[in-house]
Amino acid sequence: MSDATTTVEELRQIIRQFVEERDWRQFHAPKNVSMALAVEAAELMEHFQWLDVDASRKLPEDAEKLAAIGEELADVIGYSFALANELGIDVSDAIRNKMVKNRLKYPAEEFRGRYRRDG
DSSP states (O other): OOTTTOOHHHHHHHHHHHHHHTTOGGGOOHHHHHHHHHHHHHHHHHTTTTOOHHHHHTGGGOHHHHHHHHHHHHHHHHHHHHHHHHHTOOHHHHHHHHHHHHHHHSOHHHHTTOOOOOO
């Protein structure tokens, strides 16, 4: 299975089934899942702490480090799907709607090759 052949719904179902098999839904209040997501995001960031930009771009050359980063990324995405499951958020719609807003906020002709934070 790969990104090209796996649907978002299939991944959400994998997370849903894992949680249900362990009777963990009782612990998966949106507050708790969002906090767990933040913890996992911090664990992902640890892999990049103290690296400069060039070193971070070379990480794919180290299979062991890349595997560890992939595990943390999977945790972040898994908790994101768990939160979507708990709140009934359609992830595809949420991303599409957010990108419409982002395109309006950051027009390509104005932001190509640069970033400016609006006050």
